[in-house]
Amino acid sequence: MTPPDTLLRKLKQHSRLDASDVAAIRKLSFVYREMIPGEDFCRQGDKATACAVVSNGMLGRYHTMADGKRQYISLHISGDWADAQGLFLDHMDHSVCAMGKASIFSIPHQQLFKLFKDRPQIGFVVWRETLIDAAIFRMTITNNSARHGADRLAHFFAELYYRAEAVDLVEGKSCDLPLSQTQLGETLGMSIATVNRNLQKLRRSGAADWSGGRLTVRNWDKLTDIGGFDPSYIYQKVQGKR
Numbered sequence: 001m002t003p004p005d006t007l008l009r010k011l012k013q014h015s016r017l018d019a020s021d022v023a024a025i026r027k028l029s030f031v032y033r034e035m036i037p038g039e040d041f042c043r044q045g046d047k048a049t050a051c052a053v054v055s056n057g058m059l060g061r062y063h064t065m066a067d068g069k070r071q072y073i074s075l076h077i078s079g080d081w082a083d084a085q086g087l088f089l090d091h092m093d094h095s096v097c098a099m100g101k102a103s104i105f106s107i108p109h110q111q112l113f114k115l116f117k118d119r120p121q122i123g124f125v126v127w128r129e130t131l132i133d134a135a136i137f138r139m140t141i142t143n144n145s146a147r148h149g150a151d152r153l154a155h156f157f158a159e160l161y162y163r164a165e166a167v168d169l170v171e172g173k174s175c176d177l178p179l180s181q182t183q184l185g186e187t188l189g190m191s192i193a194t195v196n197r198n199l200q201k202l203r204r205s206g207a208a209d210w211s212g213g214r215l216t217v218r219n220w221d222k223l224t225d226i227g228g229f230d231p232s233y234i235y236q237k238v239q240g241k242r
């Protein structure tokens with residue numbers, strides 16, 4: 001899939017674009033880049049000059065704490081804008097890195113600003129994309145603060161699976177979730193021991209399993225019931241295949 005196709009597939013999940021908008025997006029210059037696990041696209045304090053859109057793999061936004069530990073605050077899959085906020089901020093207040101091997105295509109900010117001026121509807125669509133991103137942030141805060149144990153893990157798995165299915169990244173009942181146990185703990189605010197304990201609970205329940213960087217959903221209804229997952233905050237007009 002070409003960079004414009006990847007981007008358009010994601011934007012069309014929540015917004016309508018006419019033929020002229022689509023043509024304008026296809027004229028953008030995309031710079032392709034392959035990333036190794038852990039490689040940063042941008043770091044806290046940087047002045048961003050381009051937006052990264054995920055082609056393959058997964059990117060993660062994170063804060064670096066004073067003791068060097070990380071708190072991952074969002075994960076991004078094919079078609080996601082991993083740092084669209086950088087368009088309007090003086091400097092990045094977070095870093096973005098590859099979670100496992102990944103590839104991206106970047107778009108210079110100056111091109112995007114010109115595009116928004118020439119085609120305001122596209123600017124509104126990208127704005128909506130950032131608002132949906134913020135809605136997912138808010139749910140992450142709620143999930144990590146109000147849910148505990150297996151419930152928190154189940155909601156996280158359900159969200160990533162739902163988003164992956166919407167962009168055709170689910171094969172059978174599995175999708176990539178290329179995190180280490182440490183990274184999973186840093187995403188959910190759990191110790192490795194707590195991650196392992198709650199993963200075992202989900203396995204025993206028959207709801208889901210995560211192993212070797214793959215998430216397998218064995219019983220979707222049970223997983224969403226455990227996690228209290230309601231996908232309405234993702235605002236997808238194009239639903240997954242279930």
